[in-house]
Amino acid sequence: MYVKSLKLKNYRNYKSGFLEFQQGKNIIIGENAQGKTNLLEAVEVLSTGKAARAADDKELVLWGENSASLDLLFENKGYEESLSFEWLLKEPARPGMSGRCQKSIKVNGVKQESIKSLLGRLITVSFSSNDMKILRDGPKYRRDWLDSMAMRLKPSFHDTVSNYNRSLLQRNKLLKTLSEKARLTVQDQDELYVWDKQLAKFGTLIIKRRLQLLSELLPIAERFQSALSRESEKLEIDYAFRAREETSEQSQDDIAEEGENSDSTLRSLDEIKAMEDLELAKMLLKLMKERRWLELRRKQSLVGPHRDNLIFKLNGAAADHFASQGQQRSIVLALKLAELKRVENEIGESPVLLLDDVLSELDEKRAALLLSCVSDKMQTIMSTTHLTAIEESWLDKARIMSVQQGRTSLHLNQV
Ligand SMILES: Nc1ncnc2c1ncn2[C@@H]1O[C@H](COP(=O)(O)OP(=O)(O)OP(=O)(O)O)[C@@H](O)[C@H]1O
Ligand SMILES: [Mg+2]
Numbered sequence: 001m002y003v004k005s006l007k008l009k010n011y012r013n014y015k016s017g018f019l020e021f022q023q024g025k026n027i028i029i030g031e032n033a034q035g036k037t038n039l040l041e042a043v044e045v046l047s048t049g050k051a052a053r054a055a056d057d058k059e060l061v062l063w064g065e066n067s068a069s070l071d072l073l074f075e076n077k078g079y080e081e082s083l084s085f086e087w088l089l090k091e092p093a094r095p096g097m098s099g100r101c102q103k104s105i106k107v108n109g110v111k112q113e114s115i116k117s118l119l120g121r122l123i124t125v126s127f128s129s130n131d132m133k134i135l136r137d138g139p140k141y142r143r144d145w146l147d148s149m150a151m152r153l154k155p156s157f158h159d160t161v162s163n164y165n166r167s168l169l170q171r172n173k174l175l176k177t178l179s180e181k182a183r184l185t186v187q188d189q190d191e192l193y194v195w196d197k198q199l200a201k202f203g204t205l206i207i208k209r210r211l212q213l214l215s216e217l218l219p220i221a222e223r224f225q226s227a228l229s230r231e232s233e234k235l236e237i238d239y240a241f242r243a244r245e246e247t248s249e250q251s252q253d254d255i256a257e258e259g260e261n262s263d264s265t266l267r268s269l270d271e272i273k274a275m276e277d278l279e280l281a282k283m284l285l286k287l288m289k290e291r292r293w294l295e296l297r298r299k300q301s302l303v304g305p306h307r308d309n310l311i312f313k314l315n316g317a318a319a320d321h322f323a324s325q326g327q328q329r330s331i332v333l334a335l336k337l338a339e340l341k342r343v344e345n346e347i348g349e350s351p352v353l354l355l356d357d358v359l360s361e362l363d364e365k366r367a368a369l370l371l372s373c374v375s376d377k378m379q380t381i382m383s384t385t386h387l388t389a390i391e392e393s394w395l396d397k398a399r400i401m402s403v404q405q406g407r408t409s410l411h412l413n414q415v
Pocket of ligand 2: 037038170356357
């Protein structure tokens with residue numbers, strides 16, 4: 001699978017642009033703030049339907065313009081396919097603007113209803129310095145990393161997550177309304193129970209999928225971590241059920257409010273892994289019931305995968321806390337390489353690898369491990385500010401393009 005060409009119009013800092021890529025190695029070179037990340041982001045948007053850096057799609061439209069578009073051609077198992085994305089605004093884009101952004105997506109020229117139809121077509125794995133957030137940022141970043149991988153492997157997981165998020169929104173709204181009442185009627189409780197069941201149903205599917213994916217990723221990541229540390233570091237990943245831990249964070253009053261047996265449904269991670277879907281859904285429902293008063297007081301849902309976390313450990317110690325900067329980089333590299341291998345195994349061919357200025361972040365040994373995982377068959381689009389960090393053997397085979405202030409051209413030595 002490889003990207004053949006990309007056309008940009010009013011996308012980020014690109015007024016207009018057209019790039020052709022080769023099947024193997026491609027390098028985008030440019031100084032800071034010229035548009036390297038924006039270019040890789042454009043490919044990722046057409047692969048995942050989402051710009052990871054942007055809080056809102058309106059950010060993608062060139063400031064001063066009302067619309068933006070991307071058109072991409074790629075080859076998949078010998079067939080050429082096209083993906084297009086268009087954004088329309090009511091008024092010219094500017095930083096931090098509000099208002100609606102109309103999106104339109106086409107696959108092979110045919111208009112699609114939802115971004116879901118982009119998933120599972122052009123499969124990418126990206127790696128940028130931003131990925132250090134997997135270790136350093138809040139739990140949401142870790143959950144999103146896992147969920148987005150799950151969606152790439154199985155596009156129908158997108159529906160599960162959307163259904164869960166919609167139910168969560170509705171349930172939180174209802175909790176807010178009910179929290180203002182002095183007493184809940186039977187009808188109120190029934191209404192809440194409808195959303196409890198939705199949350200438990202879709203929540204179970206999300207938790208199970210995450211646990212399954214983690215168990216597939218961990219042995220691969222463990223091997224990479226071990227190779228990077230001369231067999232001296234063992235990587236572990238734990239899935240933390242916040243609802244299970246909530247008890248230790250609550251005041252004694254809350255526990256009393258919830259009843260003395262509030263711990264009755266709490267199980268170990270291994271037990272949860274072994275649970276049937278129905279059993280896990282029942283456990284979530286029971287936890288929701290036990291946390292009900294606390295939820296009403298906080299006006300938010302406290303039980304479910306939206307609260308969970310991943311804990312990385314090196315030789316038994318929490319990595320975000322105890323690992324050195326270099327060890328943290330190794331962990332993220334091991335995780336990303338595990339992701340690459342897992343995606344490769346699943347689709348039975350090489351995904352497109354997007355490397356955004358990562359070589360400058362890695363020392364020689366780590367960079368060599370990364371490059372050794374990139375076969376000639378795998379299309380790689382790599383951005384960099386200078387070519388010196390890249391091995392000769394790579395440069396010889398690469399198509400090199402320059403970007404300057406949102407304009408692209410073939411690099412001087414390749415014209
Ligand atoms: N919607 C937009 N309209 C116009 N310019 C934008 C928009 N969004 C981002 N930019 C600008 O695009 C420029 C290039 O950003 P980008 O992140 O691609 O740079 P880069 O080449 O990756 O730089 P670095 O080497 O520092 O990472 C930035 O100056 C940014 O402010
Ligand atoms: Mg950048």
